[in-house]
Amino acid sequence: MRLLVTGAGGQLGHDLVDALSGRVPLGGLRGNRATARLGERVPKEVIGADHSRLDVTDRDAVVAAIDGLRPDVVAHCAAWTAVDACEGDPDRAFATNALGTRNVAEAARRFGAHVVYVSTDYVFDGKADRPYKEWDEPCPMSVYGHSKLAGETELDPGSTIVRTSWVCGAHGSNMVRTVLRLASAKGALKFVDDQVGSPTFTADLAGVISTLCTEHLPGTFHVTNQGTTSWYGFAGAVLAAAGDDPSRVEPISTAQLDPPRPAPRPANSVLDNAVLRLHGMPLLPDWHEGLERLVKVLAESTQSP
Numbered sequence: 083m084r085l086l087v088t089g090a091g092g093q094l095g096h097d098l099v100d101a102l103s104g105r106v107p108l109g110g111l112r113g114n115r116a117t118a119r120l121g122e123r124v125p126k127e128v129i130g131a132d133h134s135r136l137d138v139t140d141r142d143a144v145v146a147a148i149d150g151l152r153p154d155v156v157a158h159c160a161a162w163t164a165v166d167a168c169e170g171d172p173d174r175a176f177a178t179n180a181l182g183t184r185n186v187a188e189a190a191r192r193f194g195a196h197v198v199y200v201s202t203d204y205v206f207d208g209k210a211d212r213p214y215k216e217w218d219e220p221c222p223m224s225v226y227g228h229s230k231l232a233g234e235t236e237l238d239p240g241s242t243i244v245r246t247s248w249v250c251g252a253h254g255s256n257m258v259r260t261v262l263r264l265a266s267a268k269g270a271l272k273f274v275d276d277q278v279g280s281p282t283f284t285a286d287l288a289g290v291i292s293t294l295c296t297e298h299l300p301g302t303f304h305v306t307n308q309g310t311t312s313w314y315g316f317a318g319a320v321l322a323a324a325g326d327d328p329s330r331v332e333p334i335s336t337a338q339l340d341p342p343r344p345a346p347r348p349a350n351s352v353l354d355n356a357v358l359r360l361h362g363m364p365l366l367p368d369w370h371e372g373l374e375r376l377v378k379v380l381a382e383s384t385q386s387p
């Protein structure tokens with residue numbers, strides 16, 4: 083089986099190339115329950131294409147790449163993920179996240195590849211008082227959320243959509259790295275306590291996406307680490323995992339953010355992993371576990387010469 087991963091230079095793309103290639107991503111679990119499935123025994127050739135190798139906004143380049151490589155599966159991780167910057171440049175957001183996905187879907191259709199598209203909790207408005215199921219009606223609030231939902235609509239019905247949330251990995255910028263950087267300066271840290279979600283670690287997520295790629299399971303899947311917290315709770319847990327004092331973090335409301343963020347965020351980002359659960363497939367571990375592992379590998383990488 084040959085697999086092409088777009089956006090392979092990003093935090094998820096990097097770990098997905100590792101997981102598909104049979105390597106344990108940095109901060110991942112050896113013998114991950116979630117990856118111990120049938121498709122894992124299929125020999126795989128994995129091609130990771132980062133932004134410089136394949137720009138998904140370039141239709142001709144996408145068609146030529148998929149024609150030349152003839153992958154069985156395209157795992158489409160490439161996206162413009164700068165949520166606030168997307169508000170100021172909707173054309174770039176839609177060119178990358180929506181049209182880029184149309185290009186991938188068109189080329190995959192032409193050459194018979196299965197598409198696995200990574201989407202987001204931001205397709206919901208966060209107003210529900212319960213976790214969102216795969217069958218809930220999306221209603222994005224931000225340009226980023228609209229552009230990612232537009233990407234979902236470009237896919238053929240047999241494709242796979244993986245919606246995830248609050249993504250953190252060893253290769254890229256994310257909330258864990260931000261908190262550790264801010265914590266290296268003195269003083270209090272302020273994070274909002276009125277937005278809740280499930281932090282999700284690419285080293286864990288990549289295992290499930292790897293299974294969905296190899297088994298070509300169609301439809302929408304919500305895939306997150308289990309458990310929920312606010313950004314305030316998450317920041318405190320990052321400090322605790324790093325051996326720092328979690329009480330350095332102070333809770334504020336979204337309305338108190340100064341300056342306010344350009345993009346509105348869902349207050350409730352919690353995704354019920356209903357389809358995985360109903361299929362009887364293993365769920366990802368609790369987010370605290372993934373966080374402990376990520377903080378450990380980040381600490382080790384700063385200590386090594």
Ligand SMILES: NC(=O)c1ccc[n+]([C@@H]2O[C@H](COP(=O)([O-])OP(=O)(O)OC[C@H]3O[C@@H](n4cnc5c(N)ncnc54)[C@H](OP(=O)(O)O)[C@@H]3O)[C@@H](O)[C@H]2O)c1
Nearest residue numbers: 089091092093094133137138160161163202246248249254
């Ligand atoms: N981060 C989150 O919290 C989060 C939450 C839910 C869902 N997701 C989704 O998860 C997926 C992976 O996200 P991530 O956290 O790994 O993001 P990431 O680290 O920003 O990775 C995205 C990658 O896509 C690349 N890219 C941007 N424009 C491109 C283009 N036109 N053509 C090809 N590649 C392009 C970026 O390269 P450059 O940096 O070189 O431009 C980057 O390496 C995305 O689909 C994202 O929408 C992310």
